[in-house]
Amino acid sequence: MKRSTLFGLILALVLAIPGSALAATTIKMSYNGPPSDKDNAVHYFASKFKKLVEKSTDGQVEIKLFPNSQLGNEEQRMEQVMSGPVINVASYGGLQTVFPEMFATNIPFLFDSYKAAHIFFDGSEFMKKAKKELRSRTGIAFLDVIEEGGFLAFTSNSPIHSPADFKGLKFRAMDASQVAMYEAFGASGTPIPWTEVYLALKTGVADGQMNPPTYIIMGSLYEVQKHLTLANVQYSDQFLLMNGELLDSFTPAQQKAIKESAAKANAETREFVESQVDARVKFLESKGMTSYTPTAEEYAEFKKLGSPSYINWLKDQVDSSWIDLAIKDARKANAEGAK
Template sequence: MKRIALICLLVLALPAAALAATSVKMSYNGPPDDNDNAVHYFATHFKAQVEEATAGALEIQLFPNSQLGSEEQRMEQTMSDPVINVASYGGIETVLPEMFATNIPFLFDSYKAAHIFFDGSPFMDKIRATLRERTGIELLEVVEEGGFIAFTCNQPIHSPADFKGLTFRAMDASQVAMYEAFGAAGTPIPWTEVYLALKTGVAHGQMNPPTYIIMGSLYEVQKHLTLANVQYSDQFLLINAALLDSLSPEQQKAVREAARKANAMTREFVESQVDQRVEFLASKGMTVYTPTAAEMAQFKELGSPSYVDWLKARIDQQWIDQALEEAAKANAEAK
């Protein structure tokens, strides 16, 4: 009896947060590597911020490497279950294709412009409201995952004319449309098969931020890197809205502030590493080229309209027009 009484006293002595701790699963793509996977870097800092701010009342369980399923499966889980998910465009397109208006090639001139747009534009306010109404999912942050996207190839790419007759790996149909506008063929290839496809010549090139080029060891099978700043590389921090609403006001504030702080830390980390990553790729034998202003204008002149034409068949024109207008304002404000 004394032992039972002692146990009861110990339990009563525990902090309330420890007794009422809520464990939330958080899933995302890529390996649990702080250095090479910016999304994991974000996730670890988000977890730490949430748990500290709630004194352990909220515990975040991390599931990297898509352990909880494919992008589509994880999106379905986020709609129906009390979970957190970091989704790419490939995941969010199944429920919110309007988001692709933010991925128009050469939309942003700088990191600062992208931050202005994603953090406070009326377009993103509309996106958040639409996503919640349509799916029951809250978009907390747009997570910077690796800098701007660059082209790689086994021959020099200085302008759109250099794409003629080549085949490039595409992540989705929008990239196929852009490559075709440049005079190349685009072929969808899963990330897990990209290295072999480039090595065997199934594809002559691809595009990704330097982080992913390193993560996939693509420098071993690609000779040239073209820093064309094709698209801002980002993913989306999503939370089941019913889960968020079930938290106390203090906990909701803690989650939102943790997301914002972790994203600010991730942006600083990613952007501080870009030059070093490019230098690393050069040290591995890649020839690095930065297009001139005239060459960039050619890329934009051909690449943006082809993407927009592809997108018009999938979403209302008003989304495209608003994204282009507000991105232009963000570019002007950032200068």
Template structure:
């Protein structure tokens, strides 16, 4: 057996031991403890997903009077995105997954990540909380995986580009190589004339530092968490996509709880998400100032430049995704997002 294989066997064994408590029939326990895994450090200052997880934990434990407790496992303690997805499909746990984790099991969710889909935070909130296509996606996701998608968590604002040379418009990408989170970003970079290569989060800083890649895209939160300002000189606030992750709950776990406890978990998830949205959006200007003070040159594209980014990236993204999922998902998502944008605009003008 290879060293990698041995390490993975040890990981599986440790997981089985670690999950033994929650695999005991829930009715047999005086109190139910649920393990909750997610990316990033357990710091509220930098990690919005931790803000969500901690708030969720507090609400659940308070409202259930301790009959349900949550053990937080940040920093991907239960494995990488793909490993954690497999675990939440098999065991009664909670996992917060990124698009990277969803990619292999439910590519339909990528319809909600079409570039420049939302004009505002409010429009994204309306879409993810109440759009018809999200209701259909949730239902289909559970059908395919046996997992419940309770909330779409705002993780750090809209996505921006960082780079070693200025990027003011798509033509500035030509000839560059960028780190991609998934295949959808590779398609986007290609439309701009750049090449993209997927790299795990843990390798991004070094790749930027040694020039293996020239840039990357992430919300400002992750630019700070990753200390990319040390190895990237330029930041372009193109607001390409709404940055989110997905709260996933094993269905067997939910069915093992009482009706009241299930209701509390659902309500707590939504309340924690509202809390996190307020936190994330209140930090945007502070994060821009922080990065400027760290020496980054910050550029906000003009409306004409933004339109050009959209004109190039959106068709390329849709073409890529149409080869993977039914086009109906994409068309309904775009239509529902348009309605959400209009509704958000109407509310703003009231």
């Protein structure tokens, strides 16, 4: 029996029990990072989302939070949201095996501002197509894109003001796409799990890495890195996913409440994240890091080298039409965001 068929039977049995409704069922919600509003924007979002959903449905829909990847790693949690009645917040790593097309939204230097990223993820043609395709391919309902920490910055033990400063260095990469970008800058990239990044930087296995300020603080990387380059490399986000059959099982009013709660919680999370960026940079400076913001010319040089290398890598993973659409919609969003 297919898992989707089994899930449907379980759902029907629950609804058939006199006086019961799936709407009163507690739903598990899994995500990465600690249960700290201050240190983990995804938890901040999840807490807001939980309260909003429960309030707007008069307690008929309850959300139980499972931070720190308690329900499994990225791949395991993607399997769960495809096969069972759960909600999952996934990273690009989680989507990689089932929907690599999403990597087109992570092209380095794609967005000029937070506003442009919001415009893109809230209503672009790319996102409309992505949500439809993910549902068709996996059965997953794609609810929202959560801002988790602002834009990514480079850290290193030597000053980095332009791509030329990468020459000969070894950088920790999250995936093959970052390896391609570092190589375009003249550095080497080595995939290293987040849990091993601190030690790798401390022992010289890697000379640097990139993450938003919140993760640099969370990982105490300021203890083993001297320089912070605020190059706005990539927009830091994760993806709110829900089992499609579960979402469809709710009444139209409850479905609306869930979607509106996600949008409202995300708006509050964006405001929180963006209000904290400057303070977090100052905190890193207080810990001994030297921060640097590239000039317009230096930023253009980063983009000129970094974007094509990533795109060439991605063309081997997905159909080029997805990449073209992401770039087209990002340009529109950048133009609108600059108004």
